[in-house]
Amino acid sequence: MNPAVSIVIIGFAAILGAIIGSFLNVVISRVPEGESVVRPRSRCPVCHTEIGPRDNIPVVSYLVLRGRCRTCRTLIPRSYPLVEIATAVVWAIAALVILTQPSIGIAYAAMSLVIATALIALTVIDLRTHRLPRVIVFPLYAVVVAGLGIAAVTGDAGDAWGAVLGAAIWTVFLGGLWWGSRGRGMGFGDVTLAPVLGASLGWQSIWVSLAGLLAAFIIGAVVAGALLISGRASRRSRIPFGPFLAAGWAVALLVGQWAWDVYSAGLMI
Ligand SMILES: [Zn+2]
Numbered sequence: 001m002n003p004a005v006s007i008v009i010i011g012f013a014a015i016l017g018a019i020i021g022s023f024l025n026v027v028i029s030r031v032p033e034g035e036s037v038v039r040p041r042s043r044c045p046v047c048h049t050e051i052g053p054r055d056n057i058p059v060v061s062y063l064v065l066r067g068r069c070r071t072c073r074t075l076i077p078r079s080y081p082l083v084e085i086a087t088a089v090v091w092a093i094a095a096l097v098i099l100t101q102p103s104i105g106i107a108y109a110a111m112s113l114v115i116a117t118a119l120i121a122l123t124v125i126d127l128r129t130h131r132l133p134r135v136i137v138f139p140l141y142a143v144v145v146a147g148l149g150i151a152a153v154t155g156d157a158g159d160a161w162g163a164v165l166g167a168a169i170w171t172v173f174l175g176g177l178w179w180g181s182r183g184r185g186m187g188f189g190d191v192t193l194a195p196v197l198g199a200s201l202g203w204q205s206i207w208v209s210l211a212g213l214l215a216a217f218i219i220g221a222v223v224a225g226a227l228l229i230s231g232r233a234s235r236r237s238r239i240p241f242g243p244f245l246a247a248g249w250a251v252a253l254l255v256g257q258w259a260w261d262v263y264s265a266g267l268m269i
């Protein structure tokens with residue numbers, strides 16, 4: 001494809017991602033409270049002024065307002081633009097991958113993008129509330145079944161048994177940690193997310209799925225170690241594990257197959 005066209009498509013995906021990120025901010029603030037994400041319209045939590053369209057443009061409004069409410073000048077949390085930027089980056093990467101590697105199939109790409117987008121919201125919610133709300137996690141089961149089902153029916157390259165086995169291994173492993181630690185080492189929310197992450201990676205191959213699980217624990221150990229050494233956490237601190245599962249999944253999704261190819265090529269020599 002013409003590089004200029006590709007750049008336009010990637011830019012469009014980023015803008016769409018930023019708009020969806022803006023919606024994720026609503027999800028992040030309301031879902032843990034059990035509130036509707038549709039109504040009422042967004043208001044400043046301090047002065048209750050309704051946020052008008054011109055103050056609701058992703059990232060741009062935050063910069064124009066210099067991070068403060070237009071009416072009462074209360075600081076807007078930095079997580080708002082960060083979530084919008086993160087979602088824009090994820091959508092831009094997705095567009096880049098689909099354009100450069102069409103063989104992965106549109107169903108698998110779309111499923112992965114929905115999961116990645118949900119994981120952004122789940123990461124922020126888990127950091128704030130130490131919970132992974134079922135109303136976000138359970139619909140992802142349907143997304144995985146539909147995505148992999150369509151991919152299988154339309155004959156896209158993929159490993160159906162890898163998906164089933166990946167889901168089983170992630171669930172048994174995280175479920176075992178949850179059960180063995182009586183919920184202290186691993187929350188039940190993490191276990192509910194396991195089949196989604198294990199199956200979606202397993203479609204690439206069981207090795208990619210296992211790499212994702214391994215990567216989650218390596219990233220978790222490194223971050224927890226850094227927090228302990230820097231004194232920002234103690235041995236008693238409860239560090240939510242959802243963000244590490246999300247990070248391990250993302251790493252394996254993007255480079256797991258490549259890493260496995262490099263590793264197995266090394267074994268051949
Ligand atoms: Zn205000």
